[in-house]
Amino acid sequence: xxxxxxxxxxxxxxxxxxxxxxxxxxxxxxxxxxxxxxxxxxxxxxxxxxxxxxxxxxxxxxxxxxxxxxxxxxxxxxxxxxxxxxxxxxxxxxxxxxxxxxxxxxxxxxxxxxxxxxxxxxxxxxxxxxxxxxxxxxxxxxxxxxxxxxxxxxxxxxxxxxxxxxxxxxxxxxxxxxxxxxxxxxxxxxxxxxxxxxxxxxxxxxxxxxxxxxxxxxxxxx
Amino acid sequence: xxxxxxxxxxxxxxxxxxxxxxxxxxxxxxxxxxxxxxxxxxxxxxxxxxxxxxxxxxxxxxxxxxxxxxxxxxxxxxxxxxxxxxxxxxxxxxxxxxxxxxxxxxxxxxxxxxxxxxxxxxxxxxxxxxxxxxxxxxxxxxxxxxxxxxxxxxxxxxxxxxxxxxxxxxxxxxxxxxxxxxxxxxxxxxxxxxxxxxxxxxxxxxxxxxxxxxxxxxxxxxxxxxxxxxxxxxxxxxxxxxxxxxxxxxxxxxxxxxxxxxxxxxxxxxxxxxxxxxxxxxxxxxxxxxxxxxxxxxxxxxxxxxxxxxxxxxxxxxxxxxxxxxxxxxxxxxxxxxxxxxxxxxxx
Numbered sequence: 001x002x003x004x005x006x007x008x009x010x011x012x013x014x015x016x017x018x019x020x021x022x023x024x025x026x027x028x029x030x031x032x033x034x035x036x037x038x039x040x041x042x043x044x045x046x047x048x049x050x051x052x053x054x055x056x057x058x059x060x061x062x063x064x065x066x067x068x069x070x071x072x073x074x075x076x077x078x079x080x081x082x083x084x085x086x087x088x089x090x091x092x093x094x095x096x097x098x099x100x101x102x103x104x105x106x107x108x109x110x111x112x113x114x115x116x117x118x119x120x121x122x123x124x125x126x127x128x129x130x131x132x133x134x135x136x137x138x139x140x141x142x143x144x145x146x147x148x149x150x151x152x153x154x155x156x157x158x159x160x161x162x163x164x165x166x167x168x169x170x171x172x173x174x175x176x177x178x179x180x181x182x183x184x185x186x187x188x189x190x191x192x193x194x195x196x197x198x199x200x201x202x203x204x205x206x207x208x209x210x211x212x213x214x215x216x217x218x219x220x221x222x
Numbered sequence: 223x224x225x226x227x228x229x230x231x232x233x234x235x236x237x238x239x240x241x242x243x244x245x246x247x248x249x250x251x252x253x254x255x256x257x258x259x260x261x262x263x264x265x266x267x268x269x270x271x272x273x274x275x276x277x278x279x280x281x282x283x284x285x286x287x288x289x290x291x292x293x294x295x296x297x298x299x300x301x302x303x304x305x306x307x308x309x310x311x312x313x314x315x316x317x318x319x320x321x322x323x324x325x326x327x328x329x330x331x332x333x334x335x336x337x338x339x340x341x342x343x344x345x346x347x348x349x350x351x352x353x354x355x356x357x358x359x360x361x362x363x364x365x366x367x368x369x370x371x372x373x374x375x376x377x378x379x380x381x382x383x384x385x386x387x388x389x390x391x392x393x394x395x396x397x398x399x400x401x402x403x404x405x406x407x408x409x410x411x412x413x414x415x416x417x418x419x420x421x422x423x424x425x426x427x428x429x430x431x432x433x434x435x436x437x438x439x440x441x442x443x444x445x446x447x448x449x450x451x452x453x454x455x456x457x458x459x460x461x462x463x464x465x466x467x468x469x470x471x472x473x474x475x476x477x478x479x480x481x482x483x484x485x486x487x488x489x490x491x492x493x494x495x496x497x498x499x500x501x502x503x504x505x506x507x508x509x510x511x512x513x514x515x516x517x518x519x520x521x522x523x524x525x526x527x528x529x530x531x532x533x534x535x536x537x538x539x540x541x542x543x544x545x546x547x548x549x550x551x552x553x554x555x556x557x558x559x560x561x562x563x564x565x566x567x568x569x570x
């Protein structure tokens with residue numbers, strides 16, 4: 001079994017200590033950090049995400065796998081920066097104003113990180129302005145809004161309205177999710193993407209980032 | 223004609239018999255809602271002296287009667303009676319993270335604390351219970367919720383692999399502690415309750431919050447002990463859990479032994495689906511998604527409720543109300559419309 005397979009397998013089992021040791025071993029053996037990340041950690045997290053989407057594993061398995069990934073990724077981070085490797089996209093995520101629930105939001109964050117995205121976590125009770133400011137300041141491709149309550153999901157509409165007003169919709173897409181949120185609600189408020197679960201949200205975010213980055217590069221080359 | 227409450231209707235529904243009159247049911251109605259309907263401020267009265275508390279329950283019980291319920295929904299929560307609790311809803315770090323925390327935790331004090339905090343409320347509930355009515359509910363917080371309140375959900379997930387023995391022991395210890403509370407509750411206040419209930423949200427939109435095997439081996443055995451105690455007291459047990467819990471419903475029915483189940487969200491399954499799946503074995507309580515109570519205009523809500531009642535009638539026990547509860551954020555017009563439409567359907 002290759003060291004990357006070993007990293008992936010142990011990550012899927014949530015064995016953080018072993019993952020850390022294996023990542024260090026791979027670094028010592030001279031493998032590029034990008035390869036360790038992509039062929040070891042992200043592959044493992046991808047398997048977990050897919051299983052979660054299919055209800056083959058439960059939230060605890062996802063959380064412990066994500067913890068293992070983060071511990072491994074922490075070793076790689078300085079090496080990735082040194083090598084000039086950038087994340088495949090940047091997302092700012094938060095639970096909307098008036099809502100303090102964060103389990104779903106945290107799960108989406110972990111899944112997105114597991115797909116190689118950089119995630120700026122704004123926490124809970126996030127005012128609409130904060131989403132817009134952060135996305136602009138930090139060059140995010142996506143604003144991701146979470147809500148658990150029927151009454152707070154209306155805040156997502158304000159995020160969309162502020163993004164419209166700021167004229168950033170071409171470069172920054174808005175994703176929404178959470179217990180009361182539906183596809184039709186997403187369309188109604190003019191958001192760009194609704195996802196029913198954390199793994200699907202991560203898949204969608206990767207696609208959106210990819211598309212936006214290509215578009216931005218094309219615009220830049222004109 | 224004046225509404226005459228009769229709690230036997232909801233007992234029939236809980237025992238999965240079609241009631242002669244469709245009973246209305248809510249898991250919870252927020253004080254702000256009660257205040258708006260009764261045109262009287264009551265929320266602060268709970269913190270007052272005996273006279274204030276009595277006044278609170280007088281208004282609270284009268285509210286349920288005037289709205290056409292046969293029962294008064296009432297419970298007090300175990301959570302606040304557990305020292306250091308709050309990880310479930312108050313976003314504090316769980317008080318139990320290690321074996322040492324567990325061993326030094328004052329488990330034996332919880333039951334006494336619970337009754338020291340709440341006996342005055344149950345006593346006032348008894349005094350103010352309108353004729354023909356009884357209470358539904360009892361002791362709030364189920365096994366899983368209590369565990370989360372002491373550990374925290376995410377930390378509990380890590381505990382599964384970091385300390386599986388501690389993870390397991392948490393459920394058994396909470397089960398023991400909650401049973402102690404229920405036994406005393408049934409002895410001291412069982413007479414005011416016709417249906418006993420606890421809520422224990424096990425699921426979210428697409429699955430259960432912990433593995434189904436853990437629910438079967440760690441949670442349901444604790445449920446069974448409490449439900450057996452309720453049955454021994456001669457009462458049916460109504461179980462409330464939000465989320466997609468279909469994978470464990472058979473065990474909750476067959477092993478835990480619930481008589482009826484409440485909570486439904488349209489994004490998981492509309493209420494008639496629950497009736498279709500389980501109506502031959504248990505009573506089903508609920509009907510309209512709380513989101514629909516908040517959002518639908520009158521005509522659409524009438525269509526929605528009429529459809530639910532038509533599809534859910536004739537399949538055994540059925541009590542109608544929101545799929546979750548009526549917390550303070552529900553618009554009062556939506557709630558009043560829901561009740562008016564339901565009472566209209568039953569000919570009032």
